[in-house]
Amino acid sequence: xxxxxxxxxxxxxxxxxxxxxxxxxxxxxxxxxxxxxxxxxxxxxxxxxxxxxxxxxxxxxxxxxxxxxxxxxxxxxxxxxxxxxxxxxxxxxxxxxxxxxxxxxxxxxxxxxxxxxxxxxxxxxxxxxxxxxxxxxxxxxxxxxxxxxxxxxxxxxxxxxxxxxxxxxxxxxxxxxxxxxxxxxxxxxxxxxxxxxxxxxxxxxxxxxxxxxxxxxxxxxxxxxxxxxxxxxxxxxxxxxxxxxx
Numbered sequence: 001x002x003x004x005x006x007x008x009x010x011x012x013x014x015x016x017x018x019x020x021x022x023x024x025x026x027x028x029x030x031x032x033x034x035x036x037x038x039x040x041x042x043x044x045x046x047x048x049x050x051x052x053x054x055x056x057x058x059x060x061x062x063x064x065x066x067x068x069x070x071x072x073x074x075x076x077x078x079x080x081x082x083x084x085x086x087x088x089x090x091x092x093x094x095x096x097x098x099x100x101x102x103x104x105x106x107x108x109x110x111x112x113x114x115x116x117x118x119x120x121x122x123x124x125x126x127x128x129x130x131x132x133x134x135x136x137x138x139x140x141x142x143x144x145x146x147x148x149x150x151x152x153x154x155x156x157x158x159x160x161x162x163x164x165x166x167x168x169x170x171x172x173x174x175x176x177x178x179x180x181x182x183x184x185x186x187x188x189x190x191x192x193x194x195x196x197x198x199x200x201x202x203x204x205x206x207x208x209x210x211x212x213x214x215x216x217x218x219x220x221x222x223x224x225x226x227x228x229x230x231x232x233x234x235x236x237x238x239x240x241x242x243x244x245x246x
Contacts, residue, residue: 002205008238009178009209013217013227016234023117023233029110030229033103056080103228110229111184111236118240120189174211181210181228182235189239206238 020026060076179200186196200207214231217224 005203005205006209008241009206009211010213012181012210012234012238013213013230014234015237016230016232017227019114019117019233019237020230023113026110026113026233029106029113030233033106034226034229036102052083053080056083107184107229107232108187110232112188114233114236115185115188115240118237120185120236120240120243170215171211174214175207177214177224178207178210178235181231182207182239184232185236185239203242206242210235210238 020030056076056079060079064071064075179196183196186199191199210231214224217227
């Protein structure tokens with residue numbers, strides 16, 4: 001049973017990719033937040049990269065004074081490379097945090113459409129008032145979620161210098177993201193916090209499989225952000241399958 005649930009969780013993104021093109025209207029709700037996030041990330045990187053040489057040059061000139069010396073050029077190039085690399089990493093990470101806020105209403109719609117498509121229990125079509133209520137609540141939750149991810153990201157950075165703890169910290173972060181993916185479906189079903197935590201404990205093997213898959217997507221920079229809509233859809237289908245005992 002545990003192996004079956006582990007496999008169910010591990011394959012959730014692949015099934016989400018398939019359902020993205022099968023569920024009527026799902027693709028358009030997945031594309032909107034992705035394009036917004038892509039524009040934000042591209043715009044930020046372009047701005048930072050265009051201004052970075054001036055910032056680094058001013059800083060090195062302040063430290064060394066002579067803008068023409070050998071050490072100035074050496075330090076300038078070294079700092080410019082490190083700062084540019086760090087800026088790209090931070091921009092993508094901040095972009096992921098922003099995506100959890102921007103995409104919240106779209107993800108709610110994707111989860112509702114998936115649950116309805118899978119004939120999940122206790123799900124009815126949302127009216128405008130229902131959608132607005134869930135959207136406002138998810139926006140608030142997304143702000144808290146973004147803060148939590150920022151804290152977890154800082155902890156992972158600190159733990160990355162400690163053997164074993166770096167692996168544990170990364171796994172915990174992936175579990176949080178996996179829970180976040182299925183949380184939209186839980187909200188559609190009006191589950192309380194206690195019910196959600198109980199669900200997490202009861203199906204920990206499923207969440208473990210989901211966390212492993214999410215960890216693998218990080219091997220390609222930006223892939224996790226690209227596949228986020230598929231993860232939301234796949235997580236909703238996982239919940240529907242669990243209900244049916246599959």
